[in-house]
Each structure stands twice: as structure tokens, then as C-alpha cells.
Amino acid sequence: MNGELKTPLPHSLQEIVGALVFASQEPLTAADLRNTIRETVLPGGEDDDAKKENEILDVYRTCTAREVEAALHGLEKELERSQIGLRLVCTGGAYRMQTVPACGRYVRALLKLDRPGRLSRASLETLAIIAYRQPITKSEIEAIRGVAVDTMVKGLVDMGLVRLVGKSELPGHPFLYGTTPQFLEHFGLASLGDLNALDPTLQRSDPKERAKLFVKKEENPQNENEDVPELPGLEAGIPDGVDAGAPADGGVWHAAERQDRRD
Amino acid sequence: MAQAELFADEYKVDLEVFEGPLDLLLYLIRREELDIYDIPISHITAEYMKYLEVMRQLNLDIAGEFVVMAATLMVIKSRMLLPVARRVAEEGEEEDWQDPRLDLVRQLIEYKKFKDAAGKLAELEFLAQESFNTGAPKPKIEKTPQDALASLAGYDLFDLLTAFQEVLARAAEGQVGELKGARWSVPDKMDMIVAKTRSEGSVAFSRLFNATSPRGEVIVTFLALLELLRQHRITVYQNAAFHEITVMASDEVPDDKPLESPDEW
Secondary structure, eight states: OGGGOOOOOOSOHHHHHHHHHHHOSSOEEHHHHHHHHHHSOOOOOSSHHHHHHHHHHHHHHTOOHHHHHHHHHHHHHHHHHHTOSEEEEEETTEEEEEEOGGGHHHHHHHHTOOOOOOOOHHHHHHHHHHHHHOSBOHHHHHHHHSSOOHHHHHHHHHTTSEEEEEEOOSTTOOEEEEEOHHHHHHHTOSSGGGHHHHOTTOOOOOHHHHHHHTSOTTTOTTOGGGOSOOOOOGGGOOOTTTTSSOTTOOOSTTHHHHHHHHO | OGGGOOOGGGOOEEOTTTOOHHHHHHHHHHHTTOOGGGOOHHHHHHHHHHHHHHHHHTTEEOOHHHHHHHHHHHHHHHHHHSOHHHHHHHHSSGGGOOOTTHHHHHHHHHHHHHHHHHHHHHHHHHHHTTOOBSSSOOOOOOOOHHHHHTOOTTSOHHHHHHHHHHHHHHSBOSOGGGGGTSOOOHHHHHHHHHHHHHHHSEEEGGGGSOTTOBHHHHHHHHHHHHHHHHTTSEEEEESSTTSOEEEEEOSSSOTTSOOOOGGGO
16 A cells, blocks of 8 residues: 555755755765755656656756755755754855854753864964965965964864875975865855955965966976876875865865866 | 972973964054054064063073064164165165065065954854754864964963063062072962962952062963963953953863873973
């Protein structure tokens, strides 16, 4: 008699998207959502009711990433409007639901959590320099801060906010540093582009342009697209999985490409 | 507390993780309400040297950069003293003459932008920490020991040094001979500060020091304060920039947690 038990149909794509984001253990990109919706097996069945049902569900099944993004946008607005204590946040192109900051103290009391420590000002300054000027060498950071930054940078790498993103081909082959996806996560930034809105007097430098500074120009003039310094490999201490095509990747080099891929 | 007999001269504070010479200069420019584009170099050099002296008295491990900056200031000062005519004669055409402060000003302005951005990031971090994920919890950022050491976030180390400078100036002079006899220890002073903040809620910075305290005691008390800040046992705040600093017991650490011995510092 199973065939006669029917689940109700979703009212809208927004409803489906909301359910998926809420239920997910991981942040989801628009592409993740679209793929899940596409791959969901429909009930099938030959009678008229089933055909009608499949017709409706088929509309969702053929949704585009753009429609999913519109649904996400609608969901975000709806959550904000309805004041249910949740909000939709986007980090590095991936969406998740979070409780609103206004209720943080209550959630913390419920979960018996202490307020987490905050980064020191020295850390934040170093991090700001890396974030806006990545890829960047230690000596460039030192030139701006006016102090040695070895301890600071090492601390930021240990905390997973900063990583080695390559090696300069300049004399001494200094390492190049950049921010991690966790950096975006930690500060609730949707993308590195958000940094530009923080302070109009300070704009992020173009990572691709900066990368060219660290490549020997005379050697491969024809390979203009291969201006990305080679990753130094194991000893680089890049946290595992960070680069594994993660949609939430706030990485430096492929930011532009990823945007293209999403459509 | 076998290790309790800690004295100022055995006590090293690593300043690298706190602030640098550019911070100090910006702090002085702000405090003295100076125009960053027209810094009175001889005035600021004098002020800068005062702070270097306080740090030296505290036995703060003054980073080489502080000394380099002192030298830079001296060079700029001396070049400012040269009459323009001679400067022109020495350095060629008049149009070529550059304000000797130019490089420093550029560096300060560039640095200040990032300092301001860091402030914005601090706000974002605070807000982000107020929201909780549905589903999987947020990945936790484990703070490194270095960062815990440096977590004097939210206020200026230099404000503390200013307040300390004032207390030190009032402290009884000429008792250096007695310093060795009276054995103030940093842990004792830490206990004193904790007891005071707990019983009174908040204490004005200057009230931690007796008007008649000799310099040695003042210095040890101040080091105890820095150590307590590092351990998050107390917090300090100012109602407005350059006002009196208030010291409070911190709610970040439970009261029953024993004070760490500062000897690992």
C-alpha cells in the first residue's frame, strides 16, 4: 500500500533550497543545490495523479543555477523579514544558515559556551596586510608594519587563517602568503571582494597582477597565463583538503575562474 | 611559590607581538593632536625617546626596529635643522629638495590604512562569533600561544605605558638602594591586583599604586598587571581616548582557576 502514501509537494524552489541548506552539514553552493535537485529521483508511476506530480516536480528538476541563486536570494530576504532568528550567509560562494548575531548571547548560554578569544591587534593588522596585498612576502609585510612578523605570520598559519600560496622567483625565493577559506569564514566575509567595501581608502590589489611581480619575466614571455608561482608542495604546510576543489575556497589564484564556472 | 622571587630585571616582555615603532608614532601623533603631514619632528622625537626610556626601565625587550626608528627620527631631525639654502646647495636643484619627513609620512599613512582595516576586521570577527551554524559547528580557530600573549586587544599598550609613566614620575625617588632589600615579587603583586579588583569591582589604574611607593615597587606592580592581562584575569578599559584607565576583574576566566606562575614568560 506504499504507493498510496504521498508526500506533499514543495510550494516553491525557495522552499526546497531552504530545506537543503538547513539540513546540510556543509555549506552548499548554488551548483551543489542545483545538482542535488536535478539528481533527486522522482516518484514515477503511470496513473494520472503521478503524472501530474511528476510534471510539477520536473519544473524543479530542470532548474538553472541562476534560478537557484534567485531562490537563495529570496530565502535570505524572507529570513530577514520574518525574524525567526536565522539568517542565510554566503562564504566563498557557499551558503549556510546561521543564528542571527543579535541572539548570540542566548545561544551561547544554551550551549554553555564561553565567548571565544579574539585575535590580537597585531594579528589583525598582519592579517589585514596579507588579505589586501596577497600574494605577499614576509619582507613586504614587515615593510608596512615596521616590525618583524615571523611570529605573527607563523601564528596565523597555525591558526589556519593564512597559508603559503607559492614561492617567489625573486632572489632568495621567499614564500608567498595568502588567506585561507577559514579567513573568510572567521570574519563572515562572502568573498575577498568584500574587503574593498570595508574601507574606501584601502582597496585590495589584484592577485594576478601581484603574482606577476614574483615571476622572472625574461624566462617565459610567451606563457603569460602561467604566471602562477608553483606551489611549494608538502613542506608548505597547506592544510589538507583546503585546495581540493572546495567550493568555499577563498583561494587567491582561481577566484576569477571560479566565478565563471559557477554559471 | 619557589619561583616567586621575580624581579623586574629578570622579567622580559617580548614586544614584537604587541606593537611596533609605527604604532608608537601614530599613538603620539594622535595623542598630541599633530598633523600627520606636518609632524613637528623634534617634538615627536623627544616624546618617542621618553617611551623608549620607559620600555627600557620595564625591561621590555625592545625590538631592534624601535632603535632603528629612533635613529631615523634623529636623521630626519638633523636634516630638518639644515637651512634650506644649504640643503639646496648640498642636494642640487631646489625642485629636487624633498621634505626629509616624506618617506616616514608615507609609511605612516600606508600603515594607518591597514591599522584601520584591522579595526574593521575586529568588528566583523566579533559579529561572526555571535552567530552559530545550523548543522555542523563552525571550525574552531585555535589560538596560538603567541596570540594569547598578544591578546591585549582593544586598547593601546601605549595607553598603559602613558599611565605607567605618570605613576612612575610621581613615585618616590632615591630609594634605589632599598630595592634589593624590599623583595616585591610579581606573583605577590598579581594576587594584590586580583584581590583588589574582585573586592571593588573596578579600580582606577592609579589606585593600584601607593603614592609613596618606590620606583621598584611601581615597576613590579606594572609587570604584574601586564602578566594578568596576558592571562586574561583582568581587563582594562578607558571611557574615552587618553582618559584614566580602569582595571576590572575579567569574566573570561573562572575565579577558581589558579594564577599561572609567570615564570614561563
